[in-house]
Amino acid sequence: MILNPGILALLLGSSIAFLMLLYAAGLGLKILSAWDPQSSSEQQLLLERKTWLVSTIVNYAFGFVVLSGLLFIYTVEDIHRLFIGAMCATGALNANEIGWLVLLVKIILFFAAALWVSLNRLDQCTEDTPLVRPKYIGLLLLTPLVGLDLLLQYSYFSGLQPEIITSCCGSLFSLGNDSVASDIAGLPPAPTMIAFFICGGLFLITLVLSLGSRQAIFRYLLFFASVLFFFISLLSIISFISLYIYQMPTHHCPFDMLQQNYGYIGYPLYIALFGGCFFGLLPGLCQPLKKNPSLKREIEKRERHWLLLAFFAIVVFLAIVAWPILFSPFILLSY
């Protein structure tokens, strides 16, 4: 176990978040079992008040999830110096087989918590709060996820042995290896690039169509475009975006770009990608909820805002990706 201040902050924060969510889940159970919007009994009033507490807790927990994701990456970057052979976060994540799982759970948690917070916002703005039941079932699913995050984080950090010899990104993301990571790195840049920009274009087109029309189909299309774009972007980051950022034809690491040498360009890149994809997902996810008239009003009030946010974030993301491709002296593809 390495008692690094960053690790302590992560573990402390996650424990607090988990405890608060456990408390919220307990309240959620009570709310689920006795919720009756028709009733005007004192108990129902009490439960309605408790929903405010639950939503405040989850809002804060969501804020923490976002920050802890960033801190986790930053800490893993910081402790890579302790491992022989590690040169960036990849090495530190490799030092222990749970490292990558923590990252995966954190990504899932980000989307799940963001969805909960947005739905809760919607719901609380209506008079009849029709989403109470699904929301609290969702909360019961979210809580174990936070617990899992804490558990995995703890076992990852406690399993770290400074003397471990680990591999660096150069060996994980190198060609001619038999791992999944090297297969991704080995994707030919030209077709990947074409797929990436086509998919990005598709995303923006469906987005503009959704902005212009109220048809449900565009929102569903946008949903699928977001999912597709998210994964293609992650693949592309390893396959060719990293190459342009580092200006090296063999450097495929998705984490080195978070380091100071590259001006921390990775942070805006990832934040824009995650934010943009989330807001791209949201209208499609909310489409079925429009059956309810009060929700429909609220959704339509916000949808434009979401779409504009998604548009802005993805344009920023594409700009960061396209900049070195267009303007740097580094040429990967010769015509």
Add this chain to the structure above:
Amino acid sequence: MARRLNILEHALSSLLRRKQKNLAIIVVYTLTVATIASVLFLTQSLRSEAVNVLAAAPDIVVQRLAAGRHDLIPIADAEQIRRMPGVGKVEPRVWGYYYDSLKKVNFTLMGVKDSPTNLPLLQGTFPANNEQCTLGKGIAEAYGVTIGDSLVLVDSSNSSKLYQVSGLFIADSELLTNDLILLQEAELRRFFKLPDGRATDLAVEVYNQREVATLAKKIKLALPDSRPIGKTEILHTYDTVFNWRSGIMLTLFASALIAFCILAWDKATGISADEKREIGILKAIGWDTNDVLLLKFWEGLAISLTAFLLGAIIAYLHVFFYGAGLLAPVLQGWSVLFPQFNLTPAIDLYQLFVLALLTIVPYIACTIVPAWKTAVTDPDSVMRS
């Protein structure tokens, strides 16, 4: 937006109305942040100092282990190591410890062979003959010695020996030389009655830094009773020592953090009748629960931001302008000679980010439930009472 700003305005005025209570929280909060921040800043800077400066340490130090203890190594081994390909110079080193029972101070005695000219950070010269010595600043200060004075040591045959102080290390090297006494190597051998043909350890120079680990393995293979310590391991020790150190200190300060959380919880729960009435009236004139929660959020943010920034500034001044004067006694342990910390700052945004998470998250967690309790106050019941 305007609505939110109005709520912020109201939050600030309600904070100001309860000056004493909030001032107490801010003072304690600031102190908590300042303490934790001091630990973080100090250890981070010590670590970067150690890692930067000790990069010039010997590539490999070869010790001999006998009966599970560090023992004198035969100088003949040096020849064997020197013949390995890739090895440069192999220096047998002589050094040891000396205890002064009057002042209860431990010194490190080191033998030097040839005196290099114009060494930086040194006032005076290296010991040029067997009657001279060079001292670290900690010793000079503890005993009030200057160049030209004489140092009296009792050697292994229990006879006193006088050494004239020929040089003193200046303050900037304190972290490296505080308790150091340099003597001529031949004199130190006589002093410790070391057998001929033996040294304390061997400092090995390796031409190619990448070969250090391989050579260490080779040395271990050729001399099974030896213990080679590579430079990376030296640097690594300091990297982990200060990580470990700051980790332990942070865990200790966790109790301070918990105490602070209890205070915050207590202050947030015990709202006065006045405050209750105020919330009741706000709700009666049309504020909903969300607005009151927002109000409480702004209050918490205002307090946290103020305390965090003040605490970080105080910690910075404490560590880098006052040499961490309040923390040093905690770090000192039983060392009598303890260096002053004149550290080069090595703080980045990561440290501040960690600090923010360590202090603000517990505070927020403590105030959520009390804030909610206030926010759901029933206007009717409050105004009636």
Add this chain to the structure above:
Amino acid sequence: MPRTRLFVLFITALTLLLAVLLAQGIRQAANPSFSQRAEKKALVATLGLTDLSIWSEARYTRHPSQADLFTPFQDYPGAFDHFPAGSIIAPGQPKPQTTLSFKQRGEQ
């Protein structure tokens, strides 16, 4: 909104002060005559120093990188580590490579 303005001003001032301090720290770190890193490195190289002289109370606290895993306990078997600094220093590396194993009766 006078109070908001005042508050924002106050927080900005504090942030600026902190930023100035951090910037000064970065400047100091970049300034060779302040940090004297080169001089200190020369000293380390000349003397062959391996450790910082922070805790001079015991061998393994004075030279943590030269101490082996069991130095804190080597006065006699099972001795307590009684120096305060020892409680906050991790044992050094590398560890001895020796091992202990048993063979059951009849085992080759």
